[in-house]
Amino acid sequence: MSGPRHVDRLDLEELPSGQPVRLWLEVVHDAMGMPLEVPVIVVRGPKSGPVFGVTAAVHGNELNGLPVIHRLVERIDASKLRGTLVMAAPVNVPGFHRNARRFVDQRDLNTMFPGRPDGHASHVFAHxxxxxLVRHFDYLVDLHTASFGRENSLYVRADMRDPPTAELAKLARPQIILHNPPSDRTLRGAAAELDIPAITVEIGDPQVLQPKYIKPTLTGIRSMLAEVDMLPKRAVAPGPPPTLCKASRWIYTDHGGLLSVMPQVNEFVAEGDLLARQRDVFGDVVREYHAPYSGVVIGRSTNPVGQTGARIVHLGRVTDVLPPPPSEVPPETAED
Structure with a gap:
C-alpha cells in the first residue's frame, strides 16, 4: 500500500490502479490555519466501472464502520475489481479526536447536508x-451506530421505493430494514438528491468495536459490490431473514426516574407488552410503559437516568419478514 498523499481534490483518473491508495483529503482549516483532512482510501480496478463509496464516523464516536473499511481493503483483490472503491473514515475527524458525536462547532454534521459554501463550520464542511468526495460516487453506503446512552440492532435506513437502493438494503445483511425516505438533511439524503442510490447502515453501539455486527456488514458490502458487477460472485452462506418496517418512532417517558428497559434490540413485542418500568430515587415504581402497537425493537435506551422526555425504545412497525439475503452462488457450495 502506498504512503498517504495530501490532496484538496479527488481526481480518481490520475490514481494508479491495482492497489489501495491512501490520501489525506483537505476539506476545511482549523483556527491555526492548518488543514482539516479526512483519511480516504481508493482502490481502482484495472477495468472501468462504477464508483462505490463507503463512509463512516460522520458522528465521531460511531466506530464500528472503521474496521469494516479496514478489512474490506485488506481482503479485496484489486486485480479483480471493476470500477473504483472509495472509502472515507473517520469523516468527522474533530469528533473522532474527542470521542464526541458532534463536529468542531458542536453541531450534528449529519443534519447539515448539503451544506453551504459559507456559514457555520459544519455547513462549509458538509458542502x-x-x-x-461524494459527487464522484455512483453508490453510497454510510456507516453509523447508535448515540451514547443507546444501543442499536444492525439495521438499515433506506428508501425501499427505489429499486437500486432497496437492493443494496437487502444485501447489507441487516436484522431490520427501515423504510425511510431521505427527506432529512443527512449525508444519505444529499446523495439521493444527486441521484446516488444510498443507504445508512446502523451498526450497533457507539465508541465500541463489535465483531458480531462488523462481520455481517463487511459480508454485505462485499455482496453489494458483486451485485453491481464490481467483483466476481463467490460462495457465502445465506444471512438471516431481515424484518422490514414501514415506519418507526421513539417511545418517550412522561415522568422522571431510574429507567429499566425490558425488551432487547431486535426483539418483537406485542401491543400492550411492558416496555419499561421507572422508579423514583426511593425505589418506588412511578411509571410503567407499554407498547402502543406491535412491532420490533430497533434501538433502546441504555441510560437508566431518565428525566421526563427520555427515550425508551425505537419501535418499528413491521411490514414483513423478507426472504434471507441470497447467497452469491447456489447454497450447496456456500460456506461461512
Missing part, C-alpha cells in the same frame, strides 16, 4: 465534502 465541500459533497463537492470534493
Amino acid at each position: 465541500r465534502l459533497l463537492d470534493r
Whole structure:
C-alpha cells in the first residue's frame, strides 16, 4: 500500500490502479490555519466501472464502520475489481479526536447536508465534502451506530421505493430494514438528491468495536459490490431473514426516574407488552410503559437516568419478514 498523499481534490483518473491508495483529503482549516483532512482510501480496478463509496464516523464516536473499511481493503483483490472503491473514515475527524458525536462547532454534521459554501463550520464542511468526495460516487453506503446512552440492532435506513437502493438494503445483511425516505438533511439524503442510490447502515453501539455486527456488514458490502458487477460472485452462506418496517418512532417517558428497559434490540413485542418500568430515587415504581402497537425493537435506551422526555425504545412497525439475503452462488457450495 502506498504512503498517504495530501490532496484538496479527488481526481480518481490520475490514481494508479491495482492497489489501495491512501490520501489525506483537505476539506476545511482549523483556527491555526492548518488543514482539516479526512483519511480516504481508493482502490481502482484495472477495468472501468462504477464508483462505490463507503463512509463512516460522520458522528465521531460511531466506530464500528472503521474496521469494516479496514478489512474490506485488506481482503479485496484489486486485480479483480471493476470500477473504483472509495472509502472515507473517520469523516468527522474533530469528533473522532474527542470521542464526541458532534463536529468542531458542536453541531450534528449529519443534519447539515448539503451544506453551504459559507456559514457555520459544519455547513462549509458538509458542502465541500459533497463537492470534493461524494459527487464522484455512483453508490453510497454510510456507516453509523447508535448515540451514547443507546444501543442499536444492525439495521438499515433506506428508501425501499427505489429499486437500486432497496437492493443494496437487502444485501447489507441487516436484522431490520427501515423504510425511510431521505427527506432529512443527512449525508444519505444529499446523495439521493444527486441521484446516488444510498443507504445508512446502523451498526450497533457507539465508541465500541463489535465483531458480531462488523462481520455481517463487511459480508454485505462485499455482496453489494458483486451485485453491481464490481467483483466476481463467490460462495457465502445465506444471512438471516431481515424484518422490514414501514415506519418507526421513539417511545418517550412522561415522568422522571431510574429507567429499566425490558425488551432487547431486535426483539418483537406485542401491543400492550411492558416496555419499561421507572422508579423514583426511593425505589418506588412511578411509571410503567407499554407498547402502543406491535412491532420490533430497533434501538433502546441504555441510560437508566431518565428525566421526563427520555427515550425508551425505537419501535418499528413491521411490514414483513423478507426472504434471507441470497447467497452469491447456489447454497450447496456456500460456506461461512
